[in-house]
Amino acid sequence: MPHFVYILASRPGGAIYIGRTSNLRRRFEQHRSGAVPGHTSLYGIRTLVWFEIHAEFEPSLLRERRLKRWRRAWKDDLILQCNPQWQDITHLIPD
Numbered sequence: 001m002p003h004f005v006y007i008l009a010s011r012p013g014g015a016i017y018i019g020r021t022s023n024l025r026r027r028f029e030q031h032r033s034g035a036v037p038g039h040t041s042l043y044g045i046r047t048l049v050w051f052e053i054h055a056e057f058e059p060s061l062l063r064e065r066r067l068k069r070w071r072r073a074w075k076d077d078l079i080l081q082c083n084p085q086w087q088d089i090t091h092l093i094p095d
Contacts, residue, residue: 002094003060005067006051007079008040012086015043016075020064024051024093047088050079 004024008017008031017040021027028048034041054060067075083089 003054003057004051005054005060005063007049007067007075008045009047009049009079009086010043010045011047013076015039015045016049017045018064018067018075020060022057024048025090028090028093047086048090048093049083049086049088051089051093053094 001022003020003022004027005018005020006024006028008019008028009015017031019027030036031040032046039045052063054063067078070078079086
């Protein structure tokens with residue numbers, strides 16, 4: 001089962017959220033609908049701007065923890081490398 005590390009954003013350069021899940025499509029819909037109380041619903045963070053896939057749980061957990069400790073500029077650069085327009089990329093989530 002794949003594990004995903006992902007970044008959601010409110011707008012380009014706006015508030016972001018970094019998370020990890022084994023079902024990205026379901027988790028994204030929870031964030032988008034506001035069903036998850038907290039940071040994403042409070043700041044209107046509803047756009048999937050970056051994700052990566054890991055084959056195992058442990059590497060995904062380590063990657064999420066590392067990303068959360070990164071400086072904001074590094075996180076922005078990571079997004080810009082693959083998504084310079086900060087567009088929603090939910091259509092790229094594998095089935």
